Amino acid sequence: METSLELKEVQKLEGHTDRVWSLDWNPATGHDGIPLVFASCSGDKTVRIWEQNLSTNLFSCKATLEETHTRTVRSCAWSPTGKLLATASFDATTAIWENVGGDFECVSTLEGHENEVKSVSWNAAGTLLATCSRDKSVWIWEVQPGNEFECVSVLQGHTQDVKMVRWHPTEDILFSCSYDNNIKVWADEGDSDDWQCVQTLGEPNNGHTSTVWALSFNPSGDKMVTCSDDLTLKVWGTESIGMQSGGGFAPWRHLCTLTGYHERTIFSVHWSRGGIFASGAADDAIRLFVDDNSESQIVDASHSIKKHVTIDQTLLLAYDIG
Amino acid sequence: MVTGLINANPIIYEKKQRQQRSTQSLQGDEYTVEPIDHLEVFDILFANFHFCFAFTFIGYRDIKDPEHPYSLEELKVITEEAVEVNDQNSYVRVTFTPTVEHCSMATIIGLCLRVKLLRSLPSRYKVDIRVAPGSHATEAAVNKQLNDKERVAAALENPNLVDMVDECLAPSYE
Numbered sequence: 001m002e003t004s005l006e007l008k009e010v011q012k013l014e015g016h017t018d019r020v021w022s023l024d025w026n027p028a029t030g031h032d033g034i035p036l037v038f039a040s041c042s043g044d045k046t047v048r049i050w051e052q053n054l055s056t057n058l059f060s061c062k063a064t065l066e067e068t069h070t071r072t073v074r075s076c077a078w079s080p081t082g083k084l085l086a087t088a089s090f091d092a093t094t095a096i097w098e099n100v101g102g103d104f105e106c107v108s109t110l111e112g113h114e115n116e117v118k119s120v121s122w123n124a125a126g127t128l129l130a131t132c133s134r135d136k137s138v139w140i141w142e143v144q145p146g147n148e149f150e151c152v153s154v155l156q157g158h159t160q161d162v163k164m165v166r167w168h169p170t171e172d173i174l175f176s177c178s179y180d181n182n183i184k185v186w187a188d189e190g191d192s193d194d195w196q197c198v199q200t201l202g203e204p205n206n207g208h209t210s211t212v213w214a215l216s217f218n219p220s221g222d223k224m225v226t227c228s229d230d231l232t233l234k235v236w237g238t239e240s241i242g243m244q245s246g247g248g249f250a251p252w253r254h255l256c257t258l259t260g261y262h263e264r265t266i267f268s269v270h271w272s273r274g275g276i277f278a279s280g281a282a283d284d285a286i287r288l289f290v291d292d293n294s295e296s297q298i299v300d301a302s303h304s305i306k307k308h309v310t311i312d313q314t315l316l317l318a319y320d321i322g
Numbered sequence: 323m324v325t326g327l328i329n330a331n332p333i334i335y336e337k338k339q340r341q342q343r344s345t346q347s348l349q350g351d352e353y354t355v356e357p358i359d360h361l362e363v364f365d366i367l368f369a370n371f372h373f374c375f376a377f378t379f380i381g382y383r384d385i386k387d388p389e390h391p392y393s394l395e396e397l398k399v400i401t402e403e404a405v406e407v408n409d410q411n412s413y414v415r416v417t418f419t420p421t422v423e424h425c426s427m428a429t430i431i432g433l434c435l436r437v438k439l440l441r442s443l444p445s446r447y448k449v450d451i452r453v454a455p456g457s458h459a460t461e462a463a464v465n466k467q468l469n470d471k472e473r474v475a476a477a478l479e480n481p482n483l484v485d486m487v488d489e490c491l492a493p494s495y496e
Contacts, residue, residue: 090479134473265471
């Protein structure tokens with residue numbers, strides 16, 4: 001299958017004074033006349049909110065969230081309604097921000113991790129939040145009225161620094177990936193916050209052989225792609241989408257490994273809505289992959305651009321190309 | 323803070339004769355990684371029987387070691403051969419050999435190496451730091467930590483660690 005895709009830089013945004021580690025699009029924006037918004041977070045300890053101008057299509061910085069985190073802000077995530085922004089920091093806290101009439105206020109601070117928080121993720125319903133840390137644990141927090149957050153579970157299992165947590169797009173199943181080279185899947189076994197590790201995807205399962213840095217689901221949630229310091233990307237699949245509906249948890253299995261596309265650590269991967277996923281690596285390259293859905297589940301690399309990136313080696317999430 | 327030396331009788335190698343290089347020779351020179359030439363050694367305390375050297379290094383060839391009047395080059399911790407530079411690909415790899423196999427200061431040494439290179443090389447450079455194969459009991463673990471960008475960044479936000487690194491990299495005048 002021949003697919004020709006091209007990545008074109010449309011704008012370079014300046015403002016942060018240190019490395020930009022991550023960003024997230026606000027899901028409630030970019031349609032119905034609402035200007036597209038995204039948040040970026042940085043080693044300069046701040047978070048910046050950027051908004052696209054509807055006529056010029058150019059982004060500008062609308063707000064800088066500062067004087068809250070005392071160390072690098074490592075990742076950020078908008079709640080599904082776009083009303084709240086969670087920011088995870090090396091200062092061991094996760095801050096929750098609310099947009100109050102154009103100004104962002106820190107309405108809650110989640111403490112508990114022993115050291116650097118690496119990632120934060122909201123579940124599809126916006127009722128649960130997950131965080132992970134170098135302290136090897138994954139925490140699950142329940143969102144309560146009045147912007148209160150209650151920790152309902154502290155998940156131990158990883159033997160090293162946990163790099164990222166991501167909720168499944170439709171089910172309340174949590175995925176984490178770690179410096180211990182494993183991906184872990186966590187589900188609530190009963191109804192009473194009994195969160196357990198229901199699967200570990202490691203070397204015996206055709207898993208990664210070094211730190212797993214990121215994971216991302218396809219829109220239908222039956223496939224996931226992971227990327228690693230072992231220089232590969234791996235695609236995983238599961239049998240059924242309705243994993244919790246009566247039948248219990250359906251395990252994930254390795255579908256294919258993409259090797260030879262990057263020469264250095266692959267830090268980021270993201271599956272966009274158009275059936276394309278993109279990877280970003282320390283070799284300064286962004287590569288796009290198309291899932292052609294053939295029986296052998298082979299994905300083809302369609303384009304590669306190499307661009308010197310001085311500050312940001314984190315993949316910019318692909319703009320929704322429909 | 324000092325309770326003793328791990329390596330009371332280090333093996334000393336003959337120091338190479340090398341002419342002084344100017345910083346102008348940075349571009350296109352195979353041995354552009356000048357900063358790691360000069361090292362300074364001092365002791366660090368550990369609570370148990372296991373001691374180790376901490377290495378400090380500076381931009382010029384004066385090395386001061388209160389315990390041993392020898393440089394890290396003479397101790398063969400870093401040699402010219404251990405520095406691989408590919409300027410065209412903006413790539414540097416440094417291989418260093420801690421003097422003792424269980425040297426728990428290996429990660430500090432590695433961090434100092436990385437910071438020194440970060441401060442001295444153009445930003446386009448990709449740097450790999452590793453312990454010489456076979457030279458350390460947990461070399462895979464040390465190498466992994468030294469080359470984890472996020473772990474390094476977090477470590478460099480620790481003021482105590484930064485102070486230690488800065489002290490290691492500070493010039494010393496005889």
